[in-house]
Amino acid sequence: MAAAARRAVDPGPDPRIARSRQVILAAALDELGAVGYGGFAIESVAARAGVGKSTIYRHWPDKLALIADAFETLHQAGGPDLAAGTAREKLERILRHVAAIVADSPFSACLPALIDGAARDRALRRFHHRFQAEARRPLIALIASGIASGDFPAALDPELAAEALLGAIFFRRLMTEKAFAPAETGALIETVMGPRAS
Amino acid sequence: MAAAARRAVDPGPDPRIARSRQVILAAALDELGAVGYGGFAIESVAARAGVGKSTIYRHWPDKLALIADAFETLHQAGGPDLAAGTAREKLERILRHVAAIVADSPFSACLPALIDGAARDRALRRFHHRFQAEARRPLIALIASGIASGDFPAALDPELAAEALLGAIFFRRLMTEKAFAPAETGALIETVMGPRAS
DNA sequence: GGTTTTTGATACGTTGACGTATCGCTACGA
DNA sequence: TCGTAGCGATACGTCAACGTATCAAAAACC
Numbered sequence: 188m189a190a191a192a193r194r195a196v197d198p199g200p201d202p203r204i205a206r207s208r209q210v211i212l213a214a215a216l217d218e219l220g221a222v223g224y225g226g227f228a229i230e231s232v233a234a235r236a237g238v239g240k241s242t243i244y245r246h247w248p249d250k251l252a253l254i255a256d257a258f259e260t261l262h263q264a265g266g267p268d269l270a271a272g273t274a275r276e277k278l279e280r281i282l283r284h285v286a287a288i289v290a291d292s293p294f295s296a297c298l299p300a301l302i303d304g305a306a307r308d309r310a311l312r313r314f315h316h317r318f319q320a321e322a323r324r325p326l327i328a329l330i331a332s333g334i335a336s337g338d339f340p341a342a343l344d345p346e347l348a349a350e351a352l353l354g355a356i357f358f359r360r361l362m363t364e365k366a367f368a369p370a371e372t373g374a375l376i377e378t379v380m381g382p383r384a385s
Numbered sequence: 386m387a388a389a390a391r392r393a394v395d396p397g398p399d400p401r402i403a404r405s406r407q408v409i410l411a412a413a414l415d416e417l418g419a420v421g422y423g424g425f426a427i428e429s430v431a432a433r434a435g436v437g438k439s440t441i442y443r444h445w446p447d448k449l450a451l452i453a454d455a456f457e458t459l460h461q462a463g464g465p466d467l468a469a470g471t472a473r474e475k476l477e478r479i480l481r482h483v484a485a486i487v488a489d490s491p492f493s494a495c496l497p498a499l500i501d502g503a504a505r506d507r508a509l510r511r512f513h514h515r516f517q518a519e520a521r522r523p524l525i526a527l528i529a530s531g532i533a534s535g536d537f538p539a540a541l542d543p544e545l546a547a548e549a550l551l552g553a554i555f556f557r558r559l560m561t562e563k564a565f566a567p568a569e570t571g572a573l574i575e576t577v578m579g580p581r582a583s
Numbered sequence: 584g585g586t587t588t589t590t591g592a593t594a595c596g597t598t599g600a601c602g603t604a605t606c607g608c609t610a611c612g613a
Numbered sequence: 614t615c616g617t618a619g620c621g622a623t624a625c626g627t628c629a630a631c632g633t634a635t636c637a638a639a640a641a642c643c
Contacts, residue, residue, distance in 0.1 A: 374542055
């Protein structure tokens with residue numbers, strides 16, 4: 188019980204552990220972006236991280252566990268401020284943020300690997316879908332409230348509109364060679380949500 | 386020159402060759418759908434096809450060549466008839482067709498593998514982008530002509546509208562658990578293209 | 584300063600896939 | 614009917630990654 192008691196009191200047993208986990212997870216994300224889900228290799232992660240292979244196996248039981256943990260680190264919250272402005276202005280702020288992340292970020296780099304992994308692994312698929320559903324909930328709510336306040340056309344279906352807006356951004360990233368630029372956000376909103384009420 | 390002369394006269398040198406290629410390509414597509422780009426294994430394709438591994442290497446130099454050929458077979462042309470109807474009706478016919486294919490087809494099954502492969506292999510990426518650009522050209526043209534004829538709002542950007550429509554369908558397939566149903570096509574069009582002019 | 588824990592290096596056996604080679608068999612084609 | 618060309622099966626050597634085990638050095642802790 189001495190160890191348990193000490194652990195209950197002591198918050199950080201050894202800084203080396205946290206440091207190892209952190210650098211390994213970062214390297215694992217690099218690996219996923221570079222070679223994808225199917226090409227992921229523990230020995231390559233160890234090399235990227237500048238770490239012994241044994242250190243990885245001390246912290247994760249196997250490859251799949253590390254991949255799952257790495258994908259989870261991808262999702263730090265924190266979008267733009269939504270306090271001020273009209274519904275349309277808030278919408279534009281959200282979509283610019285999404286466009287920037289989808290165009291260039293660790294998330295963007297790992298997106299093909301995430302989609303592929305979700306197609307192969309049931310647990311990863313559930314995680315992927317669950318997270319995406321949460322991520323677009325505020326957008327749907329914003330559109331719905333914008334409809335209620337008369338900022339957007341009443342004929343709009345909030346979910347479909349959100350999927351069309353996000354869909355355009357993701358479609359560009361995944362199916363074309365030119366990612367969606369933040370500067371196109373205004374035009375996209377005008378196309379999907381109708382012209383700005385003057 | 387004797388062989389060349391005979392080949393110029395003889396259309397089908399040996400039916401076994403065509404048959405082998407065909408069954409192997411079909412098995413390769415199955416494999417891509419099942420295990421993806423990174424998990425693709427020639428020996429597994431041979432087993433799926435009920436064919437000796439040596440037969441595959443007789444027809445393709447290596448794994449990547451077979452993968453590339455398999456992806457190309459994915460793209461048979463032939464959309465819906467676009468002769469009759471209003472622009473809106475034609476649009477709905479196209480999108481229903483796309484939705485059906487994206488929801489369930491060999492293309493749909495291989496889509497994650499294609500996206501992942503395009504992220505890893507430069508040649509595959511060029512092929513993917515090129516084909517997708519060709520595939521959405523008629524849709525963009527239809528939207529543009531619909532705008533010109535007054536069937537769609539003049540404020541619409543045809544390319545952005547096409548990306549929003551297709552984007553919603555692909556987004557559903559790749560980022561959510563519920564694929565886009567053909568029955569939702571009408572609502573999607575109303576949301577993105579504005580309410581039906583009465 | 585001495586003990587304990589984590590770490591990096593390295594070696595190990597195993598597995599699975601690559602791509603090659605060989606060899607009867609069989610189906611095609613004349 | 615006979616020669617040829619494509620075929621399936623199988624064995625082969627190679628390689629890369631898996632996950633395990635061991636051990637001395639370094640860092641953290643007290």
